[in-house]
Amino acid sequence: MKVAKFGGSSVASAEQLKKVACIIQDDPARRVIVVSAPGKRNSEDVKVTDLLINLGNAYQVGKDYQYELERVLHRYQIIIAGLQLSSELVNTISQDLVQVLEKDYDIETKLEAIKASGEDSLAKILSTYLISLGIDARYLNPQDAGIILSDQPGSAQILPESFEKIYKLRKSNQIFVIPGFFGYTPEGKLVTFSRGGSDITGSIVAAGLKAELYENFTDVDSVYCVNPQIVDQPKEITSLTYKEMRELAYGGFSVFHAEALIPAFKAKIPVCIKNTNNPNALGTIIVSEKEVRGNPVVGIASDKGFMSLYVSKYLMNREVGFGRRLLNILEDEGISYEHTPSGIDDLSVVLREKQMTPEKESFVIERINNELHPDLVYIERGLALIMIVGEEMHSHIGTAAKATQAFADAKVNIEMINQGSSEVSVMFGIKEEGVERAVRSLYNAFFR
Structure with missing residues (x-):
C-alpha cells in the first residue's frame, strides 16, 4: 500500500x-x-x-x-x-x-x-x-x-x-x-x-x-x-x-x-x-539511513526574516536562572525563539522578525531592563540564516573552514555561527543583503 x-x-x-x-x-x-x-x-x-x-x-x-x-x-x-x-x-x-x-x-x-x-x-x-x-x-x-x-x-x-x-x-x-x-x-x-x-x-x-x-x-x-x-x-x-x-x-x-x-x-x-x-x-x-557519498554537505538552505535580541551582562554565567527568566519574558509575550547562541557575559536570542512588533519590542526591552538589569540590550533586524546540511559533516575535517572561506570569498560578514548538537547542520547568521552572494559561493565551494 x-x-x-x-x-x-x-x-x-x-x-x-x-x-x-x-x-x-x-x-x-x-x-x-x-x-x-x-x-x-x-x-x-x-x-x-x-x-x-x-x-x-x-x-x-x-x-x-x-x-x-x-x-x-x-x-x-x-x-x-x-x-x-x-x-x-x-x-x-x-x-x-x-x-x-x-x-x-x-x-x-x-x-x-x-x-x-x-x-x-x-x-x-x-x-x-x-x-x-x-x-x-x-x-x-x-x-x-x-x-x-x-x-x-x-x-x-x-x-x-x-x-x-x-x-x-x-x-x-x-x-x-x-x-x-x-x-x-x-x-x-x-x-x-x-x-x-x-x-x-x-x-x-x-x-x-x-x-x-x-x-x-x-x-x-x-x-x-x-x-x-x-x-x-x-x-x-x-x-x-x-x-x-x-x-x-x-x-x-x-x-x-x-x-x-x-x-x-x-x-x-x-x-x-x-x-x-x-x-x-x-x-x-x-x-532513515543512506550510503556514504563522499560530499559531506547534501544541501544549502537559506531564509530571511530573522532578528536577534542581544543581551549583555558582566558575570552573566554566574547568575543562576538568567536565561530562563529571559525566555520567560518572551514566552509571556507569545514569542517563540529559534536559536540562543551565548558567551560568558552575553546571550543572543534569534527569532522570527514578524513576531516582534514595535509595540512588543519596546515592552520586552523594558521588562528585560527592569527584571534582569543588563549592561546592554538591543535588537538587530534584517538577518538571514544560511544552513549547510549533511549527516556526514561530523566525520569530515575542514567542512566549517571551507564554508567560512566561501563567505569571505563572497565578501559577506558572518554575524553568528551555531552548530546543532546533532551535527547535522551548521547555521550562519548574516545580513539579508548578502544572502544570494553567500549561497552562490557556498554552492561553488561544495558542489562545483
Missing part, C-alpha cells in the same frame, strides 16, 4: 487533476490519496487558501463577503467544467461553504473551517472525477478517517489514538480521497495544522496505515541541493535522510513542510518526492 499526497500545484486546474487521475490509475498500490487546496495556475494567480482567508477576514469584520465567496466558487466552477462533471457539484460546495459561514461556531472555529474548506472541496471534486472514470473511489472526511488532533487551532498535533483508527482503512479495497490540512479534536471540533499542513496529513495517514511508501507529488522532479532561484540548474539530490530533510525544510526549502516528516520518520516509512508533471522521473527518496 502506498499513500500519495498531491500538493496545490498538482491540483490547481482540471488539466492537473487529469494527470493526478492517471498517476493513481498507473499503480494499484496507490490506495489512499491526500490532497491540498488548489494552488496557483501561474505566477500571477492566487491560491484558493488565500482566497478563503480573504473570505474569512471579510466575514470577521462584518463586511459584505459575496465578492470573496464568488471568487472561490469561480475557481471550482472552472475545474468542475474542465473535468466535465455535473454543475450540481458546484452547488454542493457552495452550500457547504455557506453553511460554514452561517453555522453557530465561535469565530476561531469558523475561520478554521473556512480555510479547511479548500482541501475538503477539492477532495470531493477528485473523488467524483475518479468515480466518473469507473474507479471505485470514495471521499473520506478526516474525522471518519480517524485523524484526531489536539485542540490547538492553526498548529494542531496528532494524538496517539489516531493511528489505530487510521489502520482500519486497510480493510477496504476502495481508493480513499482524504482532504489534508485539518482534522478534529476528540470532542469533534475542527482544527487545522499550520499552513501547508497537508504534507503532515499525508505523513500521518502513511504512518497509520503502515504503508510501504509515502509519495509526495509536487511540481519539481526532485529536491535540489540549493534554491534554483539563486543558483541556475543546481544539482539534484537523489537521497536524503529524515534528519537532513527536516533541517533543510526548516532552513527554507519550500518543497516540504518542516513538521511533515515526523510521523513517517517514527514509523520508518520511506518518503519519495515526485513530480506530477513528470511522474516517471526518479524523484528524491527520504530514508
Whole structure:
C-alpha cells in the first residue's frame, strides 16, 4: 500500500487533476490519496487558501463577503467544467461553504473551517472525477478517517489514538480521497495544522496505515541541493535522510513542510518526492539511513526574516536562572525563539522578525531592563540564516573552514555561527543583503 499526497500545484486546474487521475490509475498500490487546496495556475494567480482567508477576514469584520465567496466558487466552477462533471457539484460546495459561514461556531472555529474548506472541496471534486472514470473511489472526511488532533487551532498535533483508527482503512479495497490540512479534536471540533499542513496529513495517514511508501507529488522532479532561484540548474539530490530533510525544510526549502516528516520518520516509512508533471522521473527518496557519498554537505538552505535580541551582562554565567527568566519574558509575550547562541557575559536570542512588533519590542526591552538589569540590550533586524546540511559533516575535517572561506570569498560578514548538537547542520547568521552572494559561493565551494 502506498499513500500519495498531491500538493496545490498538482491540483490547481482540471488539466492537473487529469494527470493526478492517471498517476493513481498507473499503480494499484496507490490506495489512499491526500490532497491540498488548489494552488496557483501561474505566477500571477492566487491560491484558493488565500482566497478563503480573504473570505474569512471579510466575514470577521462584518463586511459584505459575496465578492470573496464568488471568487472561490469561480475557481471550482472552472475545474468542475474542465473535468466535465455535473454543475450540481458546484452547488454542493457552495452550500457547504455557506453553511460554514452561517453555522453557530465561535469565530476561531469558523475561520478554521473556512480555510479547511479548500482541501475538503477539492477532495470531493477528485473523488467524483475518479468515480466518473469507473474507479471505485470514495471521499473520506478526516474525522471518519480517524485523524484526531489536539485542540490547538492553526498548529494542531496528532494524538496517539489516531493511528489505530487510521489502520482500519486497510480493510477496504476502495481508493480513499482524504482532504489534508485539518482534522478534529476528540470532542469533534475542527482544527487545522499550520499552513501547508497537508504534507503532515499525508505523513500521518502513511504512518497509520503502515504503508510501504509515502509519495509526495509536487511540481519539481526532485529536491535540489540549493534554491534554483539563486543558483541556475543546481544539482539534484537523489537521497536524503529524515534528519537532513527536516533541517533543510526548516532552513527554507519550500518543497516540504518542516513538521511533515515526523510521523513517517517514527514509523520508518520511506518518503519519495515526485513530480506530477513528470511522474516517471526518479524523484528524491527520504530514508532513515543512506550510503556514504563522499560530499559531506547534501544541501544549502537559506531564509530571511530573522532578528536577534542581544543581551549583555558582566558575570552573566554566574547568575543562576538568567536565561530562563529571559525566555520567560518572551514566552509571556507569545514569542517563540529559534536559536540562543551565548558567551560568558552575553546571550543572543534569534527569532522570527514578524513576531516582534514595535509595540512588543519596546515592552520586552523594558521588562528585560527592569527584571534582569543588563549592561546592554538591543535588537538587530534584517538577518538571514544560511544552513549547510549533511549527516556526514561530523566525520569530515575542514567542512566549517571551507564554508567560512566561501563567505569571505563572497565578501559577506558572518554575524553568528551555531552548530546543532546533532551535527547535522551548521547555521550562519548574516545580513539579508548578502544572502544570494553567500549561497552562490557556498554552492561553488561544495558542489562545483
